[in-house]
């Protein structure tokens with residue numbers, strides 16, 4: 011299992027440095043809240059999707075975007091039915107009436123969800139996690155926090171791999187993992203306990219091993235890799251910030267939505 | 268005692284605990300899903316790290332958990348960062364004041380954590396999704412309440428609370444059992460019980 | 468001057484009554500290979516950790532005596548600083564992987580980044596460490612995708628890249644299969660041949676005996692002996708202390724095959740040499756047939 015969804019590549023979006031991408035993503039998310047109107051939302055979504063497309067990862071984005079479908083579904087159903095501002099009936103399925111106001115709210119919530127998702131996917135699919143962390147540490151983020159972030163990405167696949175071993179071992183000892191709710195609840199602790207206890211115990215030796223490699227040193231640190239920032243990154247940053255200023259200005263000066 | 272509970276406890280050992288805590292969260296969620304339990308059980312690691320290393324490490328474990336899942340598998344979880352942080356803080360604080368001693372208190376702590384989680388998550392739910400949680404049972408309750416004219420805020424809080432209570436009580440209780448089973452020496456090492464080197 | 472100088476070292480873990488180390492003294496010279504043996508809970512790990520300062524800085528507790536590593540008073544300096552002079556490798560290969568790096572090459576760089584070694588200097592150091600441990604071919608692999616023996620060699624390489632003067636290893640093969648054990652012993656021997664001082668706590672005395680210049684025997688936190696392998700393994704009290712003796716030595720003792728100084732052979736080579744001598748002595752009158 012691989013926790014990171016990163017898709018390696020050489021497109022211009024891949025080569026863009028992590029900080030510029032992070033900035034773009036933050037601006038996209040802020041703008042979805044600043045400009046909640048239908049057309050603005052659709053516009054921002056199109057830009058994000060276009061970035062994903064030119065990075066060649068739309069295909070990898072699709073399952074993620076589709077995977078959350080249950081959320082928009084509940085938006086439409088619940089808001090369509092019970093949104094307090096509901097006035098005009100739109101669709102009636104027998105006795106159940108969906109209202110226009112609620113459905114429109116559902117649509118705008120859905121657009122917001124997909125905006126947040128697609129923007130985040132630019133970072134998730136097109137940026138190597140360790141590059142992002144390293145870029146942040148170079149700019150003064152605490153190195154120990156950087157360690158934590160990367161270690162999480164490595165530790166989870168390893169722990170997941172051991173879950174299968176534990177499941178097999180416990181099943182072969184006759185543990186029931188199917189059946190009534192009570193049976194399944196009782197199985198949880200014997201599965202979790204040993205794995206949790208062992209991983210907590212082994213933190214001691216890992217901490218010792220990190221200490222002898224200067225982890226707690228706190229002096230000036232250096233980096234094995236050189237940072238690569240393409241020439242067009244600056245232009246991109248300026249463009250993104252301009253969009254932010256324009257969006258905020260538009261909202262409060264000219265009443266854009 | 269209270270001043271000590273908020274003392275920073277950032278050692279190599281407690282830093283190394285954070286990724287392990289996030290891993291434990293994930294494994295808990297994984298086993299709950301494998302066993303088809305109607306619970307999430309995805310914050311056992313955060314609770315344990317608070318119990319072992321105090322409020323700050325608990326809070327950071329919670330934050331890192333949601334930040335990492337936010338930028339990898341589940342972007343929406345980023346928004347509930349604050350909820351996770353609060354869980355770690357509350358558990359860590361109460362653990363470090365020495366309050367959590369008995370299984371009975373662990374159950375009470377579970378209720379406290381559920382309450383805190385619901386209070387913190389509600390504004391997020393309202394801001395993001397007009398108060399829904401995306402959990403089928405909770406949202407059914409929400410729909411029924413809003414339909415009867417209950418304000419969105421209250422409906423949303425109950426939506427979240429219904430989902431949280433059982434989950435958090437069980438999460439905290441299981442964490443307590445695991446915590447009690449750890450070697451005392453290790454628990455003290457995590458807690459930073461010894462700060463000075465004496466000379467012989 | 469000795470690279471490591473331990474004088475009357477005493478240490479007690481927090482909340483404990485007894486001393487884990489009780490009046491230990493010994494020294495390690497440049498290029499020397501020192502083995503540490505003793506039964507479980509004798510204090511081997513505690514001593515190894517005391518050589519880099521994890522005892523007492525990591526565990527706290529109570530300490531007495533002195534440890535000087537390459538001129539640095541270990542009790543007065545942080546672990547990160549001592550670690551540039553004394554490298555420490557632990558038992559479990561898996562827990563020593565930092566988890567912060569995605570390839571073997573980057574893993575070796577981890578300690579150098581922490582220590583602030585300039586980038587130009589890092590690369591030759593990493594490459595040298597990988598070469599010495601025979602890991603060049605694996606440099607782009609994930610550290611977690613290695614075998615136990617390879618992982619342990621990676622742990623050694625990672626510590627080695629810090630260019631310590633002494634390499635300390637605490638039962639580095641106890642979790643490895645015979646193949647991995649062979650790899651690690653070969654690596655230690657090679658490093659020692661290149662002039663690195665090596666200190667290793669180890670149960671596999673038959674592998675230790677041919678390499679070690681000196682052996683330190685610990686029991687209940689006390690030093691029982693610190694001498695050449697031949698003299699150490701000639702002691703009558705080892706079995707009673709729960710300390711293993713190489714099988715060759717055991718056999719020779721039963722057969723009464725001794726060197727002139729009263730010691731027994733500790734390696735098969737020595738046993739063969741002794742056998743040849745005995746044969747010559749025994750068969751002296753009858754005329755050699757070979």
Ligand SMILES: Nc1ncnc2c1ncn2[C@@H]1O[C@H](COP(=O)(O)OP(=O)(O)O)[C@@H](O)[C@H]1O
Pocket residue numbers: 452480481483487505506507508509510511512513514526
């Ligand atoms: N972290 C610790 N806290 C308290 N006691 C310890 C700790 N580690 C080891 N000890 C005790 O110190 C003694 C020496 O242990 P150790 O150095 O691990 O021996 P060895 O490595 O030779 O097996 C034992 O009595 C052991 O129980």
Ligand SMILES: [Mg+2]
Pocket residue numbers: 511512513638
């Ligand atoms: Mg040991």
